[in-house]
Amino acid sequence: MDVALFIPCFIDACFPQVGVATLELLERLGCSVSYPMKQTCCGQPMANSGCHKDAEATERLFVRNFAEYDVIVGPSASCVHHIRHHLDHLEQTDEVQHVRQNTFELVEFLHDVLKVEAFPWASFPHRIGLHNSCSSLRGLREASMTEIDEPFFSKPKALLEKVAGIEFVMPQRPDECCGFGGTFSVTEAPVSVKMGQDKVTDHHTAGAEYIVSADMSCLMHQQGCAKRMGLDIGFLHIAQVLNGVSEQERAHARG
Amino acid sequence: MHAVDHVDNARRFLALTDNQAFLDRNLWGLRQKRDAQMKAHPEWQALRTLASEIKEHALSHLDDYLEMFERNALANGVHVHWAEDAEAHNRIVHQLLTAHGVKTLVKSKSMLTEECDMRPYLAERGIEVVETDLGERIQQLDNEMPSHVVVPAVHKLARDVSKVFARTLGTDPDNHDPHYLAERQREATRPLMLAAQAGMTGCNFAVAETGAVTVCTNEGNADLSANLPPLHLVSIGIEKIIPRQQDLGVFIRLLSRSALGSPITQYTSHFRAPRRGGEMHFILVDNGRSARLAMADFWYSLKCIRCSACMNTCPVYRRSGGLSYGGVYSGPIGAIIDPTMDFKRYSTLPFASTLNGSCTHVCPVKINIHEQIYKWRELVAEQHDLPFIKRSAMKTAGIILSHPLLYRGMVKAMHTTVPYLPSALVNSPLNAWCEGRELPPMPKQSFRQWYVEHRQHNDPHGVHTS
Ligand code: SF4
Numbered sequence: 001m002d003v004a005l006f007i008p009c010f011i012d013a014c015f016p017q018v019g020v021a022t023l024e025l026l027e028r029l030g031c032s033v034s035y036p037m038k039q040t041c042c043g044q045p046m047a048n049s050g051c052h053k054d055a056e057a058t059e060r061l062f063v064r065n066f067a068e069y070d071v072i073v074g075p076s077a078s079c080v081h082h083i084r085h086h087l088d089h090l091e092q093t094d095e096v097q098h099v100r101q102n103t104f105e106l107v108e109f110l111h112d113v114l115k116v117e118a119f120p121w122a123s124f125p126h127r128i129g130l131h132n133s134c135s136s137l138r139g140l141r142e143a144s145m146t147e148i149d150e151p152f153f154s155k156p157k158a159l160l161e162k163v164a165g166i167e168f169v170m171p172q173r174p175d176e177c178c179g180f181g182g183t184f185s186v187t188e189a190p191v192s193v194k195m196g197q198d199k200v201t202d203h204h205t206a207g208a209e210y211i212v213s214a215d216m217s218c219l220m221h222q223q224g225c226a227k228r229m230g231l232d233i234g235f236l237h238i239a240q241v242l243n244g245v246s247e248q249e250r251a252h253a254r255g
Numbered sequence: 256m257h258a259v260d261h262v263d264n265a266r267r268f269l270a271l272t273d274n275q276a277f278l279d280r281n282l283w284g285l286r287q288k289r290d291a292q293m294k295a296h297p298e299w300q301a302l303r304t305l306a307s308e309i310k311e312h313a314l315s316h317l318d319d320y321l322e323m324f325e326r327n328a329l330a331n332g333v334h335v336h337w338a339e340d341a342e343a344h345n346r347i348v349h350q351l352l353t354a355h356g357v358k359t360l361v362k363s364k365s366m367l368t369e370e371c372d373m374r375p376y377l378a379e380r381g382i383e384v385v386e387t388d389l390g391e392r393i394q395q396l397d398n399e400m401p402s403h404v405v406v407p408a409v410h411k412l413a414r415d416v417s418k419v420f421a422r423t424l425g426t427d428p429d430n431h432d433p434h435y436l437a438e439r440q441r442e443a444t445r446p447l448m449l450a451a452q453a454g455m456t457g458c459n460f461a462v463a464e465t466g467a468v469t470v471c472t473n474e475g476n477a478d479l480s481a482n483l484p485p486l487h488l489v490s491i492g493i494e495k496i497i498p499r500q501q502d503l504g505v506f507i508r509l510l511s512r513s514a515l516g517s518p519i520t521q522y523t524s525h526f527r528a529p530r531r532g533g534e535m536h537f538i539l540v541d542n543g544r545s546a547r548l549a550m551a552d553f554w555y556s557l558k559c560i561r562c563s564a565c566m567n568t569c570p571v572y573r574r575s576g577g578l579s580y581g582g583v584y585s586g587p588i589g590a591i592i593d594p595t596m597d598f599k600r601y602s603t604l605p606f607a608s609t610l611n612g613s614c615t616h617v618c619p620v621k622i623n624i625h626e627q628i629y630k631w632r633e634l635v636a637e638q639h640d641l642p643f644i645k646r647s648a649m650k651t652a653g654i655i656l657s658h659p660l661l662y663r664g665m666v667k668a669m670h671t672t673v674p675y676l677p678s679a680l681v682n683s684p685l686n687a688w689c690e691g692r693e694l695p696p697m698p699k700q701s702f703r704q705w706y707v708e709h710r711q712h713n714d715p716h717g718v719h720t721s
Contacts, residue, residue: 009656012702013666014695019702023710035706041656046649048610050632050641054653061657086629134611147568147616149294173283177570181609186687187645188607190266191574193691194275195609224692252696 001114003031004066006074006103008216009041015216017249018237022075022106025243028121029114036065044082048182052089059090067095071113072103075239077136077215078182080105085139106239107142107214111155118162122244125165129208130157131199131222133215134177142214145175156214156238163241171202180221196225200233210234210253212241258600258640259581261607268410268576278410279573286567288516289617296512306509307621309502310558313463314548320463320496321539327466331528334536341371344540348373348455348488351536352382355486357452363470363477364388365457366404366561367490367540369583370596385447387476389437392444396423402577402585405514405563410576454480456526458491459560460506461537464499467527468537471510471520478524485533489526493544494557506560509619513564547595552630556591558620565614565624571607580604587614591627594635602640605631666701 003026007019026033042062046055062083066072074080083103090096110116132154136142143154160166179185179195186192200222203211213219216237223235234253236245245253269275293299313320325335338344344367352360360377362368362384374384374395386392390407394400397419401407408416413431421428426439448454456477460469468489470477481487497506511520529535548554566572566586577585582593582601590608593601605628614624635641641649655661688694700708 007702009662009666013669014698016698016700016702016705020705023706035710037703037711038659040659040662043656046653046656048629048632049645049649050605050634050636051646051649051653052633052636054649056653057657058653061659134609134613138612138616145613145616146290147613149297149299175613177609177611177613179570179609181611183645184606184609188262188265188571189687189690190262190269191571191607192609194269194574195570196692198279220695221692223695224688227693228691 001031001071002069003033003071003073003109004069005033005035006039006042006066006072006079007035008074008076008079010220011076011216014220015237017252018075018216018239021237021239021243021249022073025239026073028243029110029116031114034069036069039065042079042082044079044086045182047082047086047089056089059087063090063096063099066099066103070102071109072099073106073109074103075106075214075237076217077105077107077133077140077142078217080108081135081139105136105140105142105214107136107156107159108140110159110242111142116159116162119159119242119244122242123164124241124245126209127167127169127207128160128210128212128241129169129171129203129206130154130160130174131178131203131211131213131215131218132156132175133180133213133218134175136214137175143175156212159242160212160238166241169203169206169208171199171206171208173202176202178218178222180218182217185221192221193225196221197229200226200229200231204231204233208233210236212236212238214238258603261575261579261581261603264579264581265575265607268579269574274410274412274415275574275576277412278576281409282567282573285514285516286564286617289513289564289567290516292512292516292518302505302509303619303621306505306560306619307558309497309505310620311555313496313498314494314554314557317493317496317548320498321493323463324461324466324496325539327464328537329466331466332535333466333528334534336536336538338538338540338542340542341540344368344371344490344538344542345373345376347538348490349377349380349382351486351488352377352453355452355534357382357486359383359385359447359451360453360455361385361387361448361451361480361484362455363457363472363480364391364401364407365455365490366401366583367457367492367542368455369401370542371490371540385444385451387444387448387474387480388472389440389474392440393419396420400578400583403563403566404561404584410578448479448483451484453486453488454482454484455488455490456481458489458495459510460497460503461491461495462498462500462503463496465527467525469503469507470524470526471507471522472524473515473521475522478522481524481526482530487526487529487533487535489535489537491537491539493539493541494559510560510562513562513617513619514567543596547592550595553591553595553627556588556595556622556624556627558622559588559592560620561588562619564617564619568613568617569608570611570613571609575607580607587624587628588622591624591631594631598638599640602635602638605629605635663703666703670697670699670701
């Protein structure tokens with residue numbers, strides 16, 4: 001399958017290894033992957049702050065970059081959520097509609113579209129705590145939420161279960177927000193930090209050696225909190241785990 | 256008045272680590288009890304939908320139902336007053352009390368009277384108001400606003416309450432036993448209740464079909480306030496109208512389950528007519544509600560039944576405490592209704608959220624709270640009410656991120672400079688980030704650079720761009 005790879009700005013700049021893992025994983029699964037070179041960002045940081053006018057040019061650039069592809073895949077639920085649910089300020093041309101309808105978050109794409117059955121190359125013999133970001137949980141509905149009574153499901157967990165050796169540990173408040181929230185992490189730093197501390201403590205108490213998530217932004221925030229608190233816990237993007245974590249990545253993940 | 260500084264208020268509350276931990280634990284406990292109730296009722300989602308639809312119907316025919324309610328109340332022998340705003344409400348209450356020579360008014364919890372700032376208004380005119388709800392009384396004695404719509408003093412530890420009571424009621428400052436404190440408060444308040452010449456209650460639901468009001472409490476204080484004195488005043492926000500008696504069942508089932516995780520409040524009292532020899536007055540208050548009803552994106556916040564489920568689940572509320580919102584209504588619902596009352600003052604509240612969406616999914620009347628918060632941000636930005644730093648940062652970000660070359664330059668600059676910057680020199684966003692967190696280690700190259708080095712030659716799409 002031909003897919004276009006969308007690497008959000010902060011992954012591009014700060015976490016290239018996540019982009020590489022996503023690309024390699026898609027290729028291993030038989031996809032022919034293109035990476036449009038003029039991509040930057042989805043527009044979310046500005047739009048989330050209320051500045052839709054400032055977001056528009058970036059959103060239009062996103063559409064221009066990806067309109068010619070049938071399927072667009074990006075390893076970040078909040079960015080994909082933005083494209084799909086919040087690109088309302090642009091004129092809804094065919095191109096815009098096409099891009100909105102065909103952009104997938106990596107987990108969705110692997111689970112719902114490719115329906116991947118195995119990751120034979122991956123093994124990760126560790127206790128992990130799964131962090132579902134609010135965008136993936138309540139925004140893209142990648143897992144069941146505790147607010148409503150619905151049968152349990154979790155697309156990221158279903159994928160991770162296929163990796164040899166993984167053991168899951170359960171925090172007390174599995175779907176409480178970790179406090180990243182985009183610019184919230186900076187503009188409301190005191191609350192954001194406290195939420196992050198509580199989150200990593202919850203996982204740490206449950207016995208997690210690593211926290212794994214489909215959202216690198218949440219992980220960046222949690223890792224920052226854990227490091228300041230002196231907690232020994234690692235942070236990995238789900239793409240890295242599904243692609244098979246290298247020794248180097250393992251060391252990096254523990255900061 | 257200045258805009259509320261939620262960040263600073265939150266920082267101060269977080270510094271009270273015991274109080275914050277207590278608040279978080281307590282409210283999370285309520286959320287879990289609520290979940291258990293929700294799970295025990297397979298028809299929960301259907302109930303939510305029904306409740307939302309009833310409210311929607313009532314609000315879209317509000318004029319008709321208000322008139323019906325008035326007609327029926329009058330026929331029941333109740334006096335009905337209309338108040339356009341807070342000032343009118345307070346004036347009506349004051350006139351009624353003066354006409355009856357009332358010096359002391361006992362009052363059960365009502366957010367509406369808080370909204371109207373009624374207590375200071377009456378105090379200035381020589382009328383004492385005594386709160387009969389325990390939590391509300393604690394807040395009154397401590398000169399604080401309620402910090403939560405259901406449990407107004409939930410941010411206080413027993414030792415804090417003990418301090419307040421020792422100062423105001425003369426209790427033993429070293430005795431922090433909640434039972435002792437509650438008992439002493441009751442002993443102090445009961446004589447006031449017995450002597451009061453007038454009582455006031457709020458209203459949870461006003462039934463158009465019967466002209467009756469329903470008040471839900473756990474302490475029975477509404478009944479005492481309503482039944483002991485000969486004069487009973489009821490403050491009613493006009494959005495509290497529901498069409499029929501039978502609709503009550505839907506809301507009563509949802510209210511306490513969503514709020515406290517208990518099947519029903521201890522007391523669910525229905526007041527329809529004045530008692531023999533007494534007088535009953537309904538004051539129907541608008542105070543900005545009809546203006547809100549006309550706001551395309553925000554009118555359905557009027558469906559709110561003030562259950563507090565959104566506050567209990569809100570991770571920001573549980574860290575920052577209700578007082579940090581600086582308004583009568585706090586938490587997620589406060590963030591969307593406070594700005595309708597005073598846009599400038601509350602323009603910061605829509606930013607006191609991570610947009611995680613938990614509130615929307617616990618709300619028993621299905622208010623799309625987090626979407627309204629998102630919408631409010633847009634309005635605040637459009638009205639140029641964002642702080643200058645944020646405004647200019649977003650403008651710059653918008654320019655850089657829409658120009659690939661600028662963007663690449665910035666990423667490169669970041670990789671070469673950030674690792675060497677002493678954190679004290681890095682300006683505000685990074686400073687704020689480092690307030691409690693480390694920065695991630697900066698990689699040597701971006702994904703894009705890696706791609707150019709390792710893959711670009713394979714990619715027909717990649718080559719033609721640069
Ligand atoms: S907005 Fe919904 S959840 Fe929040 S207090 Fe109102 S009814 Fe309850």
